Amino acid sequence: MSPSTPLLREANLTEIESLALSSQLNMADGHARQELTEAQRSIIDELPDLFGKAAAQPVDDLEREAHGAYLHLLRQHSYPTGPGGVLTCYSSSVAMEILSRSLAASGGGPVALVHPTFDNIPDLLRGNGLRLLPVEEDVLHHGPVGEAVPEAVRCLFVTTPNNPTGRVLAEERLAAIAAECAARDVVLALDTSFRGFDTRSHYDHYAVLRDSGCRWVVIEDTGKLWATLDLKVGLLAYGDGVGLPLAKIHSDILLGVSPFILVLVTRFAEDAAAGGLTDLHRFVADNRALVRATLADVPGVSFPDVDARVSVERVDLGDRPCLDVWTRLRQGGVYVLPCGQFHWADPARGDRSLRIALARPPGALDAAVRALRAVLLDA
Numbered sequence: 392m393s394p395s396t397p398l399l400r401e402a403n404l405t406e407i408e409s410l411a412l413s414s415q416l417n418m419a420d421g422h423a424r425q426e427l428t429e430a431q432r433s434i435i436d437e438l439p440d441l442f443g444k445a446a447a448q449p450v451d452d453l454e455r456e457a458h459g460a461y462l463h464l465l466r467q468h469s470y471p472t473g474p475g476g477v478l479t480c481y482s483s484s485v486a487m488e489i490l491s492r493s494l495a496a497s498g499g500g501p502v503a504l505v506h507p508t509f510d511n512i513p514d515l516l517r518g519n520g521l522r523l524l525p526v527e528e529d530v531l532h533h534g535p536v537g538e539a540v541p542e543a544v545r546c547l548f549v550t551t552p553n554n555p556t557g558r559v560l561a562e563e564r565l566a567a568i569a570a571e572c573a574a575r576d577v578v579l580a581l582d583t584s585f586r587g588f589d590t591r592s593h594y595d596h597y598a599v600l601r602d603s604g605c606r607w608v609v610i611e612d613t614g615k616l617w618a619t620l621d622l623k624v625g626l627l628a629y630g631d632g633v634g635l636p637l638a639k640i641h642s643d644i645l646l647g648v649s650p651f652i653l654v655l656v657t658r659f660a661e662d663a664a665a666g667g668l669t670d671l672h673r674f675v676a677d678n679r680a681l682v683r684a685t686l687a688d689v690p691g692v693s694f695p696d697v698d699a700r701v702s703v704e705r706v707d708l709g710d711r712p713c714l715d716v717w718t719r720l721r722q723g724g725v726y727v728l729p730c731g732q733f734h735w736a737d738p739a740r741g742d743r744s745l746r747i748a749l750a751r752p753p754g755a756l757d758a759a760v761r762a763l764r765a766v767l768l769d770a
């Protein structure tokens with residue numbers, strides 16, 4: 392893709408992220424690219440043994456172990472443990488495609504989707520012919536619950552914690568929304584890909600969903616937490632009576648993920664439970680503090696997501712057009728994301744903010760944010 396401004400406006404976020412993949416100063420995608428901790432490096436040193444274990448053990452056992460290690464780590468103790476209640480996918484996007492195709496196959500009204508959010512979610516839903524209605528974050532999180540679930544929708548889709556804002560759906564609010572969905576027979580779907588970073592999203596969502604009696608689907612993702620070179624899984628969990636052909640469409644697309652990746656996920660989750668997750672939270676908080684401190688005295692710049700704990704940080708640029716800033720950064724080999732595309736129903740609302748990835752080595756992040764500071768002071 393040519394990175395000229397008009398094309399940049401039309402590009403999706405993944406196209407913009409792909410421009411940065413070989414850059415030393417890639418602060419664009421939300422994948423985990425920090426250095427491994429000592430404990431994680433020792434897991435990598437065990438890879439030949441893990442490969443042997445993966446080859447020797449029945450895949451059902453490995454899958455059960457990976458689901459359990461990951462979901463208990465994040466305190467999702469009530470996840471479905473029965474056969475087929477959690478479908479393992481190559482990535483959360485594949486889980487999202489399966490959900491989108493399942494919704495498309497089952498007819499009905501439009502899908503309500505949180506606004507803003509990562510653009511591949513609306514893209515996959517629309518790509519399957521589904522009509523979307525935006526639900527603003529403030530409406531989703533506060534005020535009459537009926538307004539969070541628009542009239543005549545067949546599904547409400549919520550990203551929590553959200554990307555890029557980091558907003559987390561509180562337990563009481565999830566319960567209220569789930570009760571509303573149950574009463575109106577709306578499927579409630581959650582993308583919790585970023586939940587590992589934020590303990591406020593570690594309450595047991597599955598217990599809340601089960602107790603509400605609504606039809607529900609949850610997409611989980613191991614890929615945002617650990618720098619495993621994109622060896623990751625997406626999980627597609629759903630309740631009894633969901634009424635969507637998820638398992639059938641999963642089987643249209645894949646037989647299963649590599650048992651080797653399942654073993655790796657289990658080992659990283661065990662390490663996280665033994666203290667690695669707390670260390671990761673501190674690491675992300677330190678990187679967020681670095682970004683805020685470096686830009687603190689730049690006139691007009693602010694940080695809209697004051698409470699965010701996820702591994703990305705939005706920067707509001709005041710009256711500076713984001714695409715100008717993005718283009719000048721790129722000329723210096725520094726990549727971030729413009730925010731227009733996150734506002735999938737109204738891109739102009741993201742025209743003056745950008746998103747910086749925090750799951751990066753602090754030295755590289757520091758260099759990138761200093762370059763951003765220089766561009767902003769010059770703009």
Ligand SMILES: Cc1ncc(COP(=O)(O)O)c(C=O)c1O
Nearest residue numbers: 421482483484509550554584614
């Ligand atoms: C909220 C959310 N869900 C899903 C995805 C897709 O993840 P993947 O590219 O690993 O499929 C992303 C990507 O950043 C995301 O931000």
